[in-house]
Amino acid sequence: MTGRLTRRALLSGVGATTLAATGGILLPSNPAFAADFYNPFSGYPISDGWQAHIDRGSLGGIDYPMGVGTGVPACGSGTVRNIPYNGTGGHTVTIYHSNGYRTQYMHLSAFLIAEGAWVGAGAIVARSGGAAGAPGSGSSTGPHLHWHMIDPNGTRINPLVYLGGGGGGLPKTSTESDGIPGTIFWKRLQNWVRLDAGYTGPVDGVPGPNTYAAMQRYLAAHHGYGGPADGVPGPNTWAALQRLAAGWGYTGPIDGDPGPNTWRGVARFLNQNRFD
Structure with a gap:
């Protein structure tokens, strides 16, 4: 019964x-993989992929088109740093993870988490932005979110590869x-x-x-x-x-x-x- x-x-x-x-x-073969990491943007199309960024001289990134003000979830737990007007990236959130990796989200319209606060995977840390000329948009020409990761050596890496073979979802x-x-x-x-x-x-x-x-x-x-x-x-x-x-x-x-x-x-x- x-x-x-x-x-x-x-x-x-x-x-x-x-x-x-x-x-x-x-689990992916990457030994630095953290169990609470996931791809929070798997439901969105990719408008500009990693290689396209590299081909035009960027250090790399993935762009997801989404309306201004969309909640941006943390892909893994960590400590938040908010960077206003971060050059071409505009408003940027960096999450420092316990394994030495960092996550960065760029072209944001609002910060939602206090500087230095710890968040769990999936917590909404910011609002997306990217509208041309809007505060915090940086060099963006249209609404979208830019996402990349940085490894412990300071090298920018593709988060989808880090998460294991492209999808990286749950x-x-x-x-x-x-x-x-x-x-x-x-x-x-x-x-x-x-x-x-x-x-x-x-x-x-x-x-x-x-x-x-x-x-x-x-x-x-x-x-x-x-x-x-x-x-x-x-x-x-x-x-x-x-x-x-x-x-x-x-x-x-x-x-x-x-x-x-x-x-x-x-x-x-x-x-x-x-x-x-």
Whole structure:
């Protein structure tokens, strides 16, 4: 018999499944790879790639077209440095990671994190910019985000290569097969609500009130949830999540008591490429 999965059980399950979950992830060969790194821009097209930057004399970078004011997530945890009017790069955020690598985002319209603050992977650190002539745009001629990394030797590197073979997104969750939500499942769920429901917390695989509140907002808009977005999931929240899962192969009751089949349906939804 499957009982309701409480918040306490969910959180304890995250820790208990970490080793099992990492056994199913194909990590890149780069020994400096940090486990919490991911590509936060996998859902955007690339307008100007690494080699194109090199060919015109740049030190390298990747450009993603996006509207001015779009939230810019940290690709990994670290300490923030804000650099206003950084030459041709305009407003720049640098994140100093514990392994000696740095991440830089350029052509920003706003800084959101205090200088010297520590952030987790997925935290929104700035707003994108790049409109020609706007404050902080630097040499940009149109709205976009420029992203590159710097290795411990000070050499600018392609973040997609660093992340492992080009994509660098989150791995698929094995919950689709085993029905047990673990760290990767919750990371993908956090990335879903980041993209679709205004979640601004870290993509760390540890769900908390902000994760659940964003999920409730989405379920209220699309799957009949009628309760408050208070970050405390109960039977009504889980019933709405079961209605979502019903569109992805779940055929069980809408009873607010999620079990393995509910989680399998939700995992099929979360395993869409756009949540990588």
